[in-house]
Amino acid sequence: MEAISSFLQPATASSFFLFLATMIIPVVIRSIVCQISASIISMWPKGIAVTRELILHLLGIRFGLDNEPTVVVQDNAVAADTLLRRADDFCDRPAGMGGTSVVSGGRLHTITTQPYGPVWVALRRNLTSEAFHPVRGLERAAAHRERALAKLIGDISGAADGGVVNVQPCLYAALLSLNMATCFGDDVGVESEKMEDIREALEEFRRSLNGYHVFSTFQTVEEAGELTQEGSRAVFLPLIRACKERRRLGHPQNMKSPSYVDTLLELNVPVAGTGHPKQRQKLSEDEVAGLVLEYMGAGTETIVALLEWTLANLVVQPDVQSRLRRETVAAGGEACEYLRAVVMESLRRHPPFRLMRRQMNRDTVIGNMLVARGTVVNIALEEIGRDSKIWTYPEKFIPERFMPGGEGAGVRLSMGSSTADAGKVMMMPFGAGPRKCPGMGNAILLLEYFLRNLVTAFEWHQVDGQEVDLQPHYGFFTIMDNPLRARVMQLTTVNATDV
Numbered sequence: 001m002e003a004i005s006s007f008l009q010p011a012t013a014s015s016f017f018l019f020l021a022t023m024i025i026p027v028v029i030r031s032i033v034c035q036i037s038a039s040i041i042s043m044w045p046k047g048i049a050v051t052r053e054l055i056l057h058l059l060g061i062r063f064g065l066d067n068e069p070t071v072v073v074q075d076n077a078v079a080a081d082t083l084l085r086r087a088d089d090f091c092d093r094p095a096g097m098g099g100t101s102v103v104s105g106g107r108l109h110t111i112t113t114q115p116y117g118p119v120w121v122a123l124r125r126n127l128t129s130e131a132f133h134p135v136r137g138l139e140r141a142a143a144h145r146e147r148a149l150a151k152l153i154g155d156i157s158g159a160a161d162g163g164v165v166n167v168q169p170c171l172y173a174a175l176l177s178l179n180m181a182t183c184f185g186d187d188v189g190v191e192s193e194k195m196e197d198i199r200e201a202l203e204e205f206r207r208s209l210n211g212y213h214v215f216s217t218f219q220t221v222e223e224a225g226e227l228t229q230e231g232s233r234a235v236f237l238p239l240i241r242a243c244k245e246r247r248r249l250g251h252p253q254n255m256k257s258p259s260y261v262d263t264l265l266e267l268n269v270p271v272a273g274t275g276h277p278k279q280r281q282k283l284s285e286d287e288v289a290g291l292v293l294e295y296m297g298a299g300t301e302t303i304v305a306l307l308e309w310t311l312a313n314l315v316v317q318p319d320v321q322s323r324l325r326r327e328t329v330a331a332g333g334e335a336c337e338y339l340r341a342v343v344m345e346s347l348r349r350h351p352p353f354r355l356m357r358r359q360m361n362r363d364t365v366i367g368n369m370l371v372a373r374g375t376v377v378n379i380a381l382e383e384i385g386r387d388s389k390i391w392t393y394p395e396k397f398i399p400e401r402f403m404p405g406g407e408g409a410g411v412r413l414s415m416g417s418s419t420a421d422a423g424k425v426m427m428m429p430f431g432a433g434p435r436k437c438p439g440m441g442n443a444i445l446l447l448e449y450f451l452r453n454l455v456t457a458f459e460w461h462q463v464d465g466q467e468v469d470l471q472p473h474y475g476f477f478t479i480m481d482n483p484l485r486a487r488v489m490q491l492t493t494v495n496a497t498d499v
């Protein structure tokens with residue numbers, strides 16, 4: 001009693017009521033408005049979902065920075081219309097929020113975060129015309145791929161504890177070493193302890209991204225971004241400087257086979273905001289570090305996640321695994337139609353990005369709804385690939401659907417900017433339109449390369465008493481909630497087969 005009465009001394013009592021007025025009442029009002037907006041959301045036409053932030057925005061009510069007006073497009077016809085027919089209205093990404101901001105620590109230095117304009121064109125063109133050039137770039141990386149595969153096979157054989165392997169760390173180490181080699185080149189000696197620092201920086205990047213959810217506050221994202229930016233500078237700047245030194249000494253490797261960092265150091269980008277496209281400048285070291293983090297993050301996490309999901313499905317469905325092995329062996333270890341079907345089914349069923357974010361740069365009609373400039377548009381990539389109007393048993397992993405006669409036969413992943421493509425949209429794991437993923441060709445090549453070698457080198461089985469759990473963990477990337485453990489049986493000594 002004494003404690004309560006002293007708590008209610010006149011001065012404290014008035015602070016208590018002030019506390020009620022400032023803290024509790026807005027929460028109550030907010031909850032009532034949210035209830036109203038939730039009912040409006042439930043009545044919204046199918047195909048487009050709106051968040052309560054958009055309703056609040058339309059009602060003229062905003063609660064802090066995290067209340068961005070947001071639309072979620074769930075229908076593939078609406079998504080195609082949005083991304084292709086109205087591409088110019090959707091070519092920006094939300095600045096200062098989202099995973100893009102995490103990557104750049106809140107500064108617009110990566111391809112993903114650049115506003116649609118000349119700097120974005122220069123950075124993106126550099127990636128696609130060099131490292132990811134469909135012939136020159138991908139051939140340049142062939143030796144790196146072979147080394148990464150040999151490491152992967154060795155690690156899986158070595159890590160088998162009574163035949164049981166934790167798959168993800170082996171995949172991660174192989175993809176990391178491959179991306180390090182294509183990013184920095186062969187001779188910027190990335191010794192194992194440096195590799196460990198890099199793994200930790202990316203782990204930090206992944207942790208901060210996975211802790212990030214679509215409706216996180218701006219502050220959370222910014223804090224995570226600063227941490228990541230700091231860690232990645234410490235790790236990547238010495239390597240970038242080593243590349244610079246190698247260039248200064250005129251090392252022959254730069255001429256023959258430039259790495260991604262070599263191309264970035266060579267690049268001249270337009271000076272943003274001057275309006276003079278011919279006025280150009282070199283990238284700063286920090287900008288290069290941001291682009292390196294983007295390359296390493298996007299190129300490692302996505303491929304590792306998809307390979308792990310695919311192997312998990314092959315463990316659960318031994319008949320699919322046997323058919324894949326049989327047809328790959330029949331094709332002389334090379335890519336075959338069924339391999340492509342397995343990869344397509346994985347991309348449909350387990351796209352690493354559940355949502356893709358854009359921000360509208362003018363008032364536009366999406367579906368039948370007029371949506372204001374500045375609204376964040378989320379395209380629900382996962383839901384689009386699981387639309388039961390298009391896919392039979394959409395939740396099941398059935399590669400046969402992509403074989404001749406199946407509902408997905410002939411589906412194209414690369415919707416360009418042509419509006420004629422819009423009718424063919426059935427899934428878009430790589431996005432669509434001018435800002436679609438520039439790593440798509442490389443990603444498919446890597447998925448097919450590692451997968452065909454992994455199924456011909458090993459048989460993959462369930463661990464006795466441990467069922468494979470296909471539950472997803474939805475962070476920034478969609479990964480397995482319970483990482484895959486598999487019992488492996490070595491079949492052959494592998495000769496890496498490359499494209």
Ligand code: HEM
Nearest residue numbers: 111112295298299302429430431432435436437438439443
């Ligand atoms: C299976 C692997 C991958 C998937 C599923 C994937 C998916 C995506 C998606 C959905 C987007 C957004 C596209 C849009 O807004 O329309 C994107 C953008 C991007 N991806 Fe990928 N990605 C993959 C691999 C890669 C790789 C290997 C790299 C490069 C190392 C990469 C680099 C990028 C970049 C730089 C962007 C931003 C493009 C821009 O804003 O212009 N991705 N990716």
